[in-house]
Amino acid sequence: MRQLDDFLPRTRIAYLSMEIALRPEMHTYSGGLGVLAGDTVRSSADLQLPMVFVTLASRSGYFRQEIDRKGHQIERPDHWEPAEWASMVPAMVAVEIEGRPVWVRPWLYIHTSPGGGSVPVLLLDTDLDQNDAANRPITSHLYGGDQAYRLKQELILGVGGARILQALGFAIDVYHLNEGHAAFLPVELLRRFRRMAHAPGEEGDGHDRARVRDMCIFTTHTPVDAGHDRFAYELVAATTSDLMPIDELRGLAGADMLNMTTLALSLSRYVNGVARRHATTARDMFPGYEVTSVTNGVHVGTWAHPAFARVFDASIPHWPIEPELLARADTLDDGAVWAAHEEAKADLCRLVRETTGTELRPELPIVGYGRRMTGYKRPDLLFSDVERLRALARDHPFQVVLAGKAHPKDQAGKNLIASLHALARELSDVLPVVFVPNYDMAMGSILVAGSDVWLNTPVPPMEASGTSGMKAGLNGVPNLSTLDGWWVEGCIEGVTGWGIRSADSGADDAAALYAKLGETVLPLYERDRKGWIWMMKQSIAKVGSYFNSQRMMRQYASEAYIR
Numbered sequence: 001m002r003q004l005d006d007f008l009p010r011t012r013i014a015y016l017s018m019e020i021a022l023r024p025e026m027h028t029y030s031g032g033l034g035v036l037a038g039d040t041v042r043s044s045a046d047l048q049l050p051m052v053f054v055t056l057a058s059r060s061g062y063f064r065q066e067i068d069r070k071g072h073q074i075e076r077p078d079h080w081e082p083a084e085w086a087s088m089v090p091a092m093v094a095v096e097i098e099g100r101p102v103w104v105r106p107w108l109y110i111h112t113s114p115g116g117g118s119v120p121v122l123l124l125d126t127d128l129d130q131n132d133a134a135n136r137p138i139t140s141h142l143y144g145g146d147q148a149y150r151l152k153q154e155l156i157l158g159v160g161g162a163r164i165l166q167a168l169g170f171a172i173d174v175y176h177l178n179e180g181h182a183a184f185l186p187v188e189l190l191r192r193f194r195r196m197a198h199a200p201g202e203e204g205d206g207h208d209r210a211r212v213r214d215m216c217i218f219t220t221h222t223p224v225d226a227g228h229d230r231f232a233y234e235l236v237a238a239t240t241s242d243l244m245p246i247d248e249l250r251g252l253a254g255a256d257m258l259n260m261t262t263l264a265l266s267l268s269r270y271v272n273g274v275a276r277r278h279a280t281t282a283r284d285m286f287p288g289y290e291v292t293s294v295t296n297g298v299h300v301g302t303w304a305h306p307a308f309a310r311v312f313d314a315s316i317p318h319w320p321i322e323p324e325l326l327a328r329a330d331t332l333d334d335g336a337v338w339a340a341h342e343e344a345k346a347d348l349c350r351l352v353r354e355t356t357g358t359e360l361r362p363e364l365p366i367v368g369y370g371r372r373m374t375g376y377k378r379p380d381l382l383f384s385d386v387e388r389l390r391a392l393a394r395d396h397p398f399q400v401v402l403a404g405k406a407h408p409k410d411q412a413g414k415n416l417i418a419s420l421h422a423l424a425r426e427l428s429d430v431l432p433v434v435f436v437p438n439y440d441m442a443m444g445s446i447l448v449a450g451s452d453v454w455l456n457t458p459v460p461p462m463e464a465s466g467t468s469g470m471k472a473g474l475n476g477v478p479n480l481s482t483l484d485g486w487w488v489e490g491c492i493e494g495v496t497g498w499g500i501r502s503a504d505s506g507a508d509d510a511a512a513l514y515a516k517l518g519e520t521v522l523p524l525y526e527r528d529r530k531g532w533i534w535m536m537k538q539s540i541a542k543v544g545s546y547f548n549s550q551r552m553m554r555q556y557a558s559e560a561y562i563r
């Protein structure tokens with residue numbers, strides 16, 4: 001059993017994230033951001049990168065989704081017990097909140113790669129006897145509560161995270177802020193450096209800021225406005241007083257509101273978006289900052305269905321560590337690829353039967369769609385013209401499996417879930433549409449591998465990257481998506497999948513989607529199985545070999561971590 005001390009001498013990079021999907025039983029994530037952070041952990045261990053990860057314990061999770069008979073989302077607490085998976089570290093630091101110390105203690109979770117490398121993850125917890133009852137739940141509810149609660153969480157993550165790393169004896173050279181949530185970390189570093197006496201000849205303040213900037217790198221993850229936390233300075237002043245004078249914060253984080261993204265931009269040496277297209281969007285959003293890109297990837301060892309893993313093992317040794325080798329997947333045996341897909345599809349049909357009672361037909365294509373239920377992702381685009389959809393399903397029978405949670409405060413997203421349920425009932429005589437509740441890592445892996453086509457319909461340029469389509473592609477499931485996020489780089493028309501392209505982007509996307517399904521995708525599935533399997537293999541070869549988190553982490557290492 002490895003101990004924290006084993007990691008101290010070599011660890012140089014700290015990665016902070018509000019959520020990290022470490023394993024399905026640990027409810028420390030909500031969606032794509034956390035899954036990406038989890039894949040970052042897994043690849044760092046594979047590659048033996050000298051990293052430590054910091055997140056919140058989130059004992060009550062995000063939420064467990066149930067759907068009532070009317071299609072309404074019900075949110076249940078999703079507790080997990082840290083002691084079952086992590087060990088308590090006997091160290092505490094305090095963060096001053098509303099004039100009182102809030103004590104923070106980390107749980108240590110060690111992720112070990114099948115190859116033997118391992119990395120430590122610290123899960124910060126305020127649920128301690130030492131804390132006032134009101135402060136104990138600060139780290140409990142992921143993305144829960146109000147603005148004041150979120151601000152406290154972000155103080156614990158950034159300030160508490162920096163202090164815990166120092167208290168434990170980590171000598172960190174580079175701090176990677178995964179999204180703006182962690183942007184109080186550089187503020188804490190600045191405070192720390194200012195407390196230390198300056199050597200003769202050093203210029204004090206300007207020097208401190210340059211030193212902090214030199215240590216921090218920042219990844220921004222979304223063009224969606226609600227994804228960028230802003231806090232009123234009155235709230236900030238009432239919550240914390242020992243960090244930095246408010247006037248100075250205004251200079252770094254925005255004059256009117258404390259914008260966590262602006263704060264991170266101001267204090268980071270390197271800033272990146274999560275796909276090429278997203279970096280372009282981010283440069284327009286944040287004029288004056290240099291924003292480069294590292295396109296996201298997925299951890300192939302985690303997301304390849306066991307049946308595909310066996311096929312890869314047989315002819316592409318070392319693929320989990322060097323996914324570049326998957327480029328050779330275009331030479332795999334057709335029969336073996338199809339058999340692996342049938343196994344993955346049977347798993348999905350079983351999941352659907354067990355959770356919804358619906359019996360899907362394995363001989364008909366399944367269009368899969370799993371993502372957060374929110375407006376810009378347009379989960380209802382496929383259903384925009386019910387008559388046209390009916391005609392399409394009559395000519396080319398297929399089935400649809402949907403999944404996704406709406407944020408508890410996103411009423412429009414919840415309405416989408418309810419209307420999808422109503423549409424499913426309305427269409428039930430011609431098109432089976434099922435909604436599988438509680439989209440999470442475990443279900444997601446069955447859904448992406450067992451579908452025949454993976455659908456994505458965001459309004460460009462709102463999807464920064466998206467990663468579920470990469471998981472699908474790795475499992476030989478061609479993508480059908482609007483050209484946004486990673487798909488701008490990943491789409492080779494008729495090879496890795498298809499783009500949904502309308503002349504007048506937006507208004508005609510539904511028509512373009514129906515045309516592509518009816519004229520290209522479904523006929524190919526029906527009439528040319530060999531051609532379909534060729535695309536499956538192209539998808540594995542071209543998506544799996546590049547859109548993986550091994551490549552992503554090597555890129556962060558060479559372009560961002562190493563100066």
Ligand SMILES: *Cc1c(COP(=O)(O)O)cnc(C)c1O
Nearest residue numbers: 031032371440441444466467468
């Ligand atoms: C991969 C994954 C995501 C991210 O997928 P997107 O394509 O960004 O929607 C979200 N949630 C879960 C559970 C996942 O496994």
